[in-house]
Amino acid sequence: MISQILFIALTIAAIALFSINLKKIIRNIRLGRDADRSDQPQKRLMTMLRVAFGQSKMVKRPTAAILHAFVYVGFVIINIEVLEIMIDGVFGTHRIFGGLGGLYNGLIAGFEILALLVWLSCVIFLIRRNVLKLKRFRGIEMTTWPRSDANYILITEILLMSAFLLMNAADAKLQALGSGHYISAGAFPVSQWLQNLLPASESSLVAIERGCWWFHITGILAFLNYLPYSKHFHIIFAFPNTYYTNLDPKGKFSNMPSVTNEVKAMLDPSFIPTETAAGRFGAKDVNDLSWVNLMNAYTCTECGRCTDSCPANITGKLLSPRKIMMDTRDRVTEVGKNIDKGGEGFDDGKSLLDTYISREEIWACTSCNACTEACPVNIDPLSIIVELRRYITMEESQAGNSLNNMMGNIENNGAPWKYSPADRFNWANKG
Amino acid sequence: MTEQTNFTVPTMAEMIARGEEPEILFWVGCFGSYDERAQRTTRDICKILQHVGIKYAVLGTEESCTGDPAKRAGNEFLFQMQAMTNIEVMNGYNIKKIVTGCPHCFNTIKNEYPGLGGSYEVIHHSQLIQQLIDDGKLxxxxxxxxxxxxxxxxxxxxxxxxxxxxxxxxxxxxxxxxxxxxxxxxxxxxxxxxxxxxxxxxxxxxxxxxxxxxxxxxxxxxxxxxxxxxxxxxxxxxxxxxxxxxxxxxxxxxxxxxxxxxxxxx
Incomplete structure (x- = not known):
């Protein structure tokens, strides 16, 4: 009875804490500007099913794709087991679904095989990150915390799967002993190999079984609450992020309505502007970005496919699209904390541009869309880069001499070079 | 390779003056107009159009930068100024279909002009060539x-x-x-x-x-x-x-x- 109360209290506390943190993050995302992504719901749903649920963009890198698929499928399927754990925990039952007989045995056997695959995949992932030191997991933005974060996630998953398998092994041994309420249920194709490692005494087995059971479920609840602080948040945000993805051609940049008004008024004095949201042109800080940009930042799991395919990064420039996303998340988290501390409008004298992202980084971008193409969950670092450029160019006029010359030429000559517009058609007379 | 000398490129202004309308407007772009290397490509696109007998025209000196580099550099003002000026010219000529000699012009006119009042059927010259091949004309x-x-x-x-x-x-x-x-x-x-x-x-x-x-x-x-x-x-x-x-x-x-x-x- 005490353990039931403890279990219920723990679960409620964990879910409550997670809800509070999730709400804060949603509040943070809403600090961004409006962007209408309510069109084409069916196409959006299909994109989400294909890209997030079906992981269609992972296949580009087959090794990572297979290992990730094991962990992903394992995570989703083994959560059915968590349902049973929840019911058992609340009602003090044991293997409540055991009555399903053959189906149950099949399920448990399946969970065990998946658990083993998850376990193996996570070990390989750890080796890739820490022993093989793949270039994709390095880079200037991969400082101590992001690297530890990745390792914590993998180690936790290995521990959870180990506990799950050890629990089953102890359970099966207890079943064989005919111990108490350990009903004969389940098939254990993987954990049977662990049985020999376990002691023979009933009380020790019960202690191990209960210990693993508690470790498994508290581990899951703790992991849930780790998500808001971690890159692992992608397991949730991948879904809304792909749903609200940009459905336009990648080459299409937004036309700023606030600018349209001014340009129309300039070209036609009788033009009466329509109402548009006030604010600065482009983005200096996270609240100048759209909520989609900010959701993108929380979705990023720092896999580095974007950076690995970025022509600027490949050739040694400072720009790393992954860093753009990580900086955006760090900054919006900081702004959120500022609001918690000092209320709305609290100014800490910092900004996304310059404090986090340098100008050298954003000017190195070729807008080639390799990063947006590479992202397995349709994150768009390019639109953040463009917004930062807009701020620098339009609010500060700091685009630099070369670009200013180019723009001056377009303005005066209708071409990016200092050629006379009268010569524009000369090509037809040559040859 | 010698270039043809009997090579005339029709402009929209001339065509309209003659009371004619082209099937397609060839949007040359700044590179295609001024860059010597790209000019060769421009002339070749004209030759292909002529070769297959498509009635086309160019804007000539009435064409101006689409605004693409300005937009990518963050200058939305300049981009929209250029866009609206070009759209006014093209809408004035009642342009329906455009082929561009440059993917940047193609992208800008196709994707970014419609929101500013310039909606046309836009293709890149590679698509034109593909179409002509598919139709057996090339x-x-x-x-x-x-x-x-x-x-x-x-x-x-x-x-x-x-x-x-x-x-x-x-x-x-x-x-x-x-x-x-x-x-x-x-x-x-x-x-x-x-x-x-x-x-x-x-x-x-x-x-x-x-x-x-x-x-x-x-x-x-x-x-x-x-x-x-x-x-x-x-x-x-x-x-x-x-x-x-x-x-x-x-x-x-x-x-x-x-x-x-x-x-x-x-």
Missing amino acids: KAEGGESFKGKKITFHDPCYLGRANGIYEAPRAALEILDAQLVEMKRCKVNGLCCGAGGAQMFKEPEPGKKDINIERVEEALSLNPAIVATSCPFCMTMLSDGVKIKEQSENVDVLDIAEITARANGL
Whole structure:
């Protein structure tokens, strides 16, 4: 009875804490500007099913794709087991679904095989990150915390799967002993190999079984609450992020309505502007970005496919699209904390541009869309880069001499070079 | 190769004055108009249009920069000024269909002009060539033979990833009976030439290599006779790269329009 109360209290506390943190993050995302992504719901749903649920963009890198698929499928399927754990925990039952007989045995056997695959995949992932030191997991933005974060996630998953398998092994041994309420249920194709490692005494087995059971479920609840602080948040945000993805051609940049008004008024004095949201042109800080940009930042799991395919990064420039996303998340988290501390409008004298992202980084971008193409969950670092450029160019006029010359030429000559517009058609007379 | 001398390019103004309307407007672009290398491609596109008997016209001196580099550099004001001016000219001529000689112009007019009042059917010249081949109006005969020549195609970002056009430019190469080889980074995984996003008009940021060198090294590793592309920005970057690698003697960098014109003896 005490353990039931403890279990219920723990679960409620964990879910409550997670809800509070999730709400804060949603509040943070809403600090961004409006962007209408309510069109084409069916196409959006299909994109989400294909890209997030079906992981269609992972296949580009087959090794990572297979290992990730094991962990992903394992995570989703083994959560059915968590349902049973929840019911058992609340009602003090044991293997409540055991009555399903053959189906149950099949399920448990399946969970065990998946658990083993998850376990193996996570070990390989750890080796890739820490022993093989793949270039994709390095880079200037991969400082101590992001690297530890990745390792914590993998180690936790290995521990959870180990506990799950050890629990089953102890359970099966207890079943064989005919111990108490350990009903004969389940098939254990993987954990049977662990049985020999376990002691023979009933009380020790019960202690191990209960210990693993508690470790498994508290581990899951703790992991849930780790998500808001971690890159692992992608397991949730991948879904809304792909749903609200940009459905336009990648080459299409937004036309700023606030600018349209001014340009129309300039070209036609009788033009009466329509109402548009006030604010600065482009983005200096996270609240100048759209909520989609900010959701993108929380979705990023720092896999580095974007950076690995970025022509600027490949050739040694400072720009790393992954860093753009990580900086955006760090900054919006900081702004959120500022609001918690000092209320709305609290100014800490910092900004996304310059404090986090340098100008050298954003000017190195070729807008080639390799990063947006590479992202397995349709994150768009390019639109953040463009917004930062807009701020620098339009609010500060700091685009630099070369670009200013180019723009001056377009303005005066209708071409990016200092050629006379009268010569524009000369090509037809040559040859 | 000698260029034709009896070569006249009709302008919209002349055509309207004659009371005629073209089937298609050929949007030349700044590179195609001013850059000597790109001018060759421009003339070849005209020759192809003439060869297949499509009634076309250009804007001539009435054309102005689409605003693409300004927009990518963050200058939305200048972009929209350019866009609205161009849209006014084109709407004034009642333009319905446009073919561009540049993926950047193509992307801008196709995707970014409609929101500002300029809605047209826009195709890139690679799509025009593909269409003509599909309709049987364009072949590869009567000109230079590309038989067995090793050609690799560099995907321009603003045609490829930006607009999902990968097959059209390859269609122009597939009829040549040449040996087409793909770089490892091709199509959706194509590597940028380094000129997009207004990079063409500034020095690159400090790094360990220029992007066009990275790309040209990849292309040259295939030992091609021709590196083909379909973008004047890429053309400049790749030609420069090939020159720096001292391979200009052995490797031609050509636009698919030039290849098509040569194959047909235009």
